[in-house]
Amino acid sequence: MRAHDNRAWWLLLPALVLLAVVGVLPLLAVVNYGFHDIFSLSDVHWVGFDWYADILNSHRFLASLGRSFLFSALVLAIQVPLGIAVAKLLVPYGPRAVWGLMLCALPLVVPWNMIPMLWLGLIDTRTGILGPGLAALGFDWKFTGWHTWVLLLAVDTWHWLGLVVVLAYAGLAAIPQAYHQAAAIDGASRWSVFRHIELPRISGALAIVFLLRFVDSFMIYTEAFAINAGGPQDATRFLSVELGEEIKGFSYGQAAARATLYFLVVLTVVWAFVIATRRREEA
Amino acid sequence: MIRLLALLALAAFILLPLVQAVMLSFTATLPTETVAEGTIGLMNYRNVLASPELRAAIVNSLIYVTLNVTLCIAVGLPAAYALARFRFVGDRHFLLAILVFRVTPPVVLSLPAFILFSRFGLVNSPVGIALIHCLFNLPVAIWILESFIRAVPRAFDETAFLDGHSGPSFFFRHLIPAIAPGIGVAAFFCFIFSWVEVVFARILTVTAGKPITMAIGAMFGFQTDIGKVMAMTCLSLVPGVMMIWLARNHLAKGFDLRA
Numbered sequence: 001m002r003a004h005d006n007r008a009w010w011l012l013l014p015a016l017v018l019l020a021v022v023g024v025l026p027l028l029a030v031v032n033y034g035f036h037d038i039f040s041l042s043d044v045h046w047v048g049f050d051w052y053a054d055i056l057n058s059h060r061f062l063a064s065l066g067r068s069f070l071f072s073a074l075v076l077a078i079q080v081p082l083g084i085a086v087a088k089l090l091v092p093y094g095p096r097a098v099w100g101l102m103l104c105a106l107p108l109v110v111p112w113n114m115i116p117m118l119w120l121g122l123i124d125t126r127t128g129i130l131g132p133g134l135a136a137l138g139f140d141w142k143f144t145g146w147h148t149w150v151l152l153l154a155v156d157t158w159h160w161l162g163l164v165v166v167l168a169y170a171g172l173a174a175i176p177q178a179y180h181q182a183a184a185i186d187g188a189s190r191w192s193v194f195r196h197i198e199l200p201r202i203s204g205a206l207a208i209v210f211l212l213r214f215v216d217s218f219m220i221y222t223e224a225f226a227i228n229a230g231g232p233q234d235a236t237r238f239l240s241v242e243l244g245e246e247i248k249g250f251s252y253g254q255a256a257a258r259a260t261l262y263f264l265v266v267l268t269v270v271w272a273f274v275i276a277t278r279r280r281e282e283a
Numbered sequence: 284m285i286r287l288l289a290l291l292a293l294a295a296f297i298l299l300p301l302v303q304a305v306m307l308s309f310t311a312t313l314p315t316e317t318v319a320e321g322t323i324g325l326m327n328y329r330n331v332l333a334s335p336e337l338r339a340a341i342v343n344s345l346i347y348v349t350l351n352v353t354l355c356i357a358v359g360l361p362a363a364y365a366l367a368r369f370r371f372v373g374d375r376h377f378l379l380a381i382l383v384f385r386v387t388p389p390v391v392l393s394l395p396a397f398i399l400f401s402r403f404g405l406v407n408s409p410v411g412i413a414l415i416h417c418l419f420n421l422p423v424a425i426w427i428l429e430s431f432i433r434a435v436p437r438a439f440d441e442t443a444f445l446d447g448h449s450g451p452s453f454f455f456r457h458l459i460p461a462i463a464p465g466i467g468v469a470a471f472f473c474f475i476f477s478w479v480e481v482v483f484a485r486i487l488t489v490t491a492g493k494p495i496t497m498a499i500g501a502m503f504g505f506q507t508d509i510g511k512v513m514a515m516t517c518l519s520l521v522p523g524v525m526m527i528w529l530a531r532n533h534l535a536k537g538f539d540l541r542a
Contacts, residue, residue, distance in 0.1 A: 002367075002368055002369055002370045003368070003369055003370065004369070004370045004371065005369045005370075005371060006371045006372055007371075008365035008366075008368075008369035008371045008374075009365075009371060009373075011361040011362060011364060011365035012361070012362045012365055012366075012377060014357075014358040014361065014362070015358050015359065015361075015362040015381075015421060015425065018354075018358055018414075018417050018421060019380070019381070019384055019417075019418070019421065021414070022396070022414055022415050022417055022418045023384045023387070023392075023418050025395070025399055026392040026395035026396045026399055027387070027391075027392065027395075029395035029398065029399065030391060030392060030394065030395045033394070033395065086293060089286055089289055089290055090290075092286075098531050098532065098534070100290065101531070101534050102527050102528070102531055102534070103293075103294055103297055103298075104293075104297065105475075105527050105534065106297060106298075106301065106524070106527070107297060108475045108479075108523075109475055109478060109479060109520060109522075109523025109524065109526065109527065110301075110479060110516070110519075110520060110523075111478075111479045111481070111495060111496040111499060111516065111519050112479050112480065112481045112496065113481045113496055113499065113500050114496075114499055114512075114516045114519075117512070117516075118300040118301070118303065118304050118516070119300055121300070121303055121304065121307065121509070121513075122299060122300045122303050128303065129299060129302070129303050130299070158296065158297065158300065161297075166534055208426075211382070211385075211386055212385075212386075214386075215386040215388060218388075219388035219389075219390060221390060221482070222481055222482075240388070240390055243390055244390070247393075247394065252394060255394065256394065256395075259390065259391040259392075259394070260391070262388060262390075262391055263387060263388070263391045266386055266387070266388060267383065267386075270382065270383065270386050274379065274382070
């Protein structure tokens with residue numbers, strides 16, 4: 001049992017100072033900018049909630065919000081089950097499974113801005129390994145919206161599957177053999193083994209996977225912009241692509257209001273998630 | 284059998300883009316007077332290493348990532364110890380706060396971070412990137428270190444205190460050796476989130492101090508030497524692959540969410 005001692009705050013002090021400087025200060029600044037029209041740093045006007053009203057009333061914003069939620073939902077629906085499946089494939093290999101984990105972790109260390117380049121190189125119709133074959137199948141990621149979506153999902157899955165596999169494997173490998181033997185004697189089905197033995201072991205890791213994958217896919221920019229810049233016909237215009245356009249257009253006040261709005265959306269989802277997990281733990 | 288086939292398919296999926304990159308990095312893609320297009324050789328790597336900007340970019344990246352990992356662990360360790368060993372007013376709020384910082388999209392904070400850091404002269408310097416990356420790495424370091432410290436029995440601390448160790452000497456002589464694998468895992472995850480990050484790295488380096496990610500981006504232009512780009516990409520993978528190799532036996536420990 002942990003002792004109660006408020007002096008422990010002293011140990012948190014360095015972390016708090018650091019987070020205040022790199023997190024709290026910029027966050028307050030961005031909220032503040034969002035209430036202003038900024039022509040230059042010396043020419044700033046208070047506009048109140050005007051930017052927010054503009055953004056919330058625009059159909060483009062709502063469409064982008066919908067697209068970003070759909071993308072995140074697809075990413076989670078693909079990567080979480082796939083990652084668990086791969087981890088389950090690796091567990092029986094014992095110590096040799098580490099080779100599989102290293103393989104899965106490889107895409108995690110590729111510079112983000114090069115990931116779309118690697119894939120565009122791979123599917124280049126002239127020089128790519130997969131290019132000519134995909135072109136023959138009629139795969140046209142430049143002009144067909146849902147093909148761009150497939151490509152983005154494939155690229156994102158390639159990039160992040162390793163994180164799911166590594167974290168899920170950690171939980172699964174720690175389950176003592178006796179649990180599985182007991183389940184086999186009871187004649188438990190595969191599903192009930194997963195539901196009652198394996199899932200509880202990996203739920204902590206899955207919580208982190210869910211949150212990290214949600215925010216990163218919800219705010220996907222590098223890949224979406226490099227692959228088709230939101231096109232074709234806005235089919236992959238996600239929230240972050242719109243924000244990027246405003247920053248590039250020097251519309252800082254509006255960009256800040258938009259950034260604050262995105263932050264609130266992310267915060268709401270995370271908060272709901274934390275409340276839900278806490279309630280389950282207490283139940 | 285099916286298991287093996289599935290794993291082979293997975294390996295093909297993961298390795299295919301990398302194989303293409305490695306192949307291109309050994310191929311001349313932009314013909315010059317002396318080298319014809321399509322020649323196989325090490326010329327791209329020679330070109331990368333001959334370029335002062337690209338060499339500087341590699342050094343910049345190594346500096347900021349080392350600083351960031353060191354800072355996250357130095358600051359995260361006492362915090363993780365406090366969370367693992369004590370209950371105190373607001374401990375759950377602190378955990379919730381670091382979760383919020385971990386999930387704050389970098390693009391939200393990029394603009395004010397630039398203005399704030401330029402006041403302190405931290406733009407165009409690896410120190411600035413190292414500091415701002417703590418935003419998402421410090422929470423990860425705290426989560427991982429906390430779970431490793433929790434796994435060490437309390438009696439361990441008490442024995443050390445009875446032996447006359449206190450404060451700093453306990454941390455360095457007892458606690459750190461006991462949770463060395465945890466520090467390795469924390470360093471690994473901090474490294475992978477920091478090494479490849481582009482949003483902050485882009486906005487905080489305008490004219491100088493560019494890390495590898497930005498140097499690669501700057502290589503795209505009117506006539507892109509894609510072979511050289513791929514050579515640079517392959518070189519940028521080397522430290523990451525080394526980190527994976529060093530952390531391989533502890534990788535599977537992972538980390539849990541505490542909120």
